[in-house]
Amino acid sequence: MPNMSLKKNPMPEQEPLIRNKNFFEVSKGYTAEMAISEAERCLKCKNRPCVSGCPVNVQIPEFIAKVAEGKFNEAYEIITSTNSLPAVCGRVCPQENQCEGKCVRGIKGESVAIGRLERFVADYSRENSDEDKKVETPTSNGHRVAVIGSGPAGLSCAGDLARLGYEVTIFEAFHKAGGVLVYGIPEFRLPKSVVSAEIENLSKLGVKLVMNAVVGRAMSVDELFEEDFEAVFIGSGAGLPQFLGIPGENLLGVYSANEYLTRINLMKAYLPEYDTPIKPSKRVAVVGGGNVAMDAARCAKRMGAETVYIIYRRSMEELPARKEEVHHAEEEEIVFKLLNNPVAILGDENGSVKGIECVKMELGEPDESGRRRPVEVKGSNFVLELDTVIISIGTSPNPLIKSTTEGLETNRKGCIIADENGATSRKGVFAGGDAVTGAATVILAMGAGKTAAASIDEYIRNK
Secondary structure (H helix, E strand, O other): OOOOOOOOOOOOEOOHHHHOOOOOOOEOOOOHHHHHHHHOOOOOOOOOHHHHOOOOOOOHHHHHHHHHOOOHHHHHHHHHOOOOOHHHHHHHOOHHHOOHHHOHHHHHOOOOOHHHHHHHHHHHHHHHOOOOOOOOOOOOOOOEEEEEOOOHHHHHHHHHHHHOOOEEEEEOOOOOOOOHHHHOOOOOOOOHHHHHHHHHHHHHOOOEEEOOOOEOOOEOHHHHHHOOOOEEEEOOOOOEEOOOOOOOOOOEOEEEHHHHHHHHHOOOOOOOOOOOOOOOOOEEEEEOOOHHHHHHHHHHHHOOOOEEEEEEOOOHHHOOOOHHHHHHHHHOOOEEEEOEEEEEEEEOOOOEEEEEEEEEEEEEEEOOOOOEEEEEOOOOOEEEEOOEEEEOOOEEOOOHHHHHOOOOOEOOOOOEOOOOOOEOOOOOEEEOOHHHHOOOOHHHHHHHHHHHHHHHHHHHHOO
């Protein structure tokens, strides 16, 4: 029987003022009963608009129909036929702008909770799978492909190629696989055990992982070809932080969001048994309004800060972060200082942060992005007393691979230029994800990895 409720089944969550002091996952996930009830809200539309909103083409109505029948393992098989990282996507995809944004249910009421159902199915499969169940490794076709970077783009590309029989080796610069999934996204949004399990699934398909391998230092792209790899996919992300260019950014207590989150997430600064240094802070400002800014602010609160500000130069309407992340941050007592822009970071006699000077803004006419341009309100400067500032205004690709790979074209922002199929200016070299687009979403990077895998397959078959 269809469930005609206009509202999604709510997601069980930790209480805000308890969770803002721990790193356990905020959302607890659906029970089987909740998942079946939510799946019964699907209208089984013939034209399936939700699928057109998914960058990795998950067969959404089909998997939801299996959930409604209680056939969760069959639902998992449907999802993983096109998506290598369902437990990740179910947690961090901006579904409201993608599959759920196109859901017909959302015209009158709330869309079907597609992301929550995907998460439930992936978690159910992981928690109830038979450990001894043999995963069939595809028969090798004898062709070797190198993938640079084990973030979402690299993992997605590697997974699709492995299923086609390619011998895939991923080269990862860090000591742990996962890219932004392990260094950027906090434990309370994406538990690292979930990421490890997804990567283990790829290993079972025959994907090899080489850690601590900085391509551009330990080896070059050209040397990979010399080692008999027939194609190379660059999914090295965008890990180079951008700064504001204002006085005081070199003071002690100023972090890029990248560094701050890496120390906490990858290097476990929040656990007492790790000795990763991070400055104890009481009053913190995070400059920026994206998901990374929300992550940094919510981490700072959990690391013991009494007051945490988000400073953003536009209004709440223009804030680029997911509504769910903003809602969670507000619940956790993060203070939003909107329509404000920093002009200087102030230091004490020891060279440490003591405050930030901001100017108030008002919104003028729309700029080329379609958002109203923020304009300074003259004479409105004020100072916030702080001991830590975290800059979260975006990242760009590290120039290392570009500078060591002759003939690889990049744009003025340092992003690799690739066509719609992921092909670059170098024959046999493909790229996708943040290395091409600059910082974007996990699911868009996965979509780019998937597209490139199909292109690499075609390229090698036609050689």
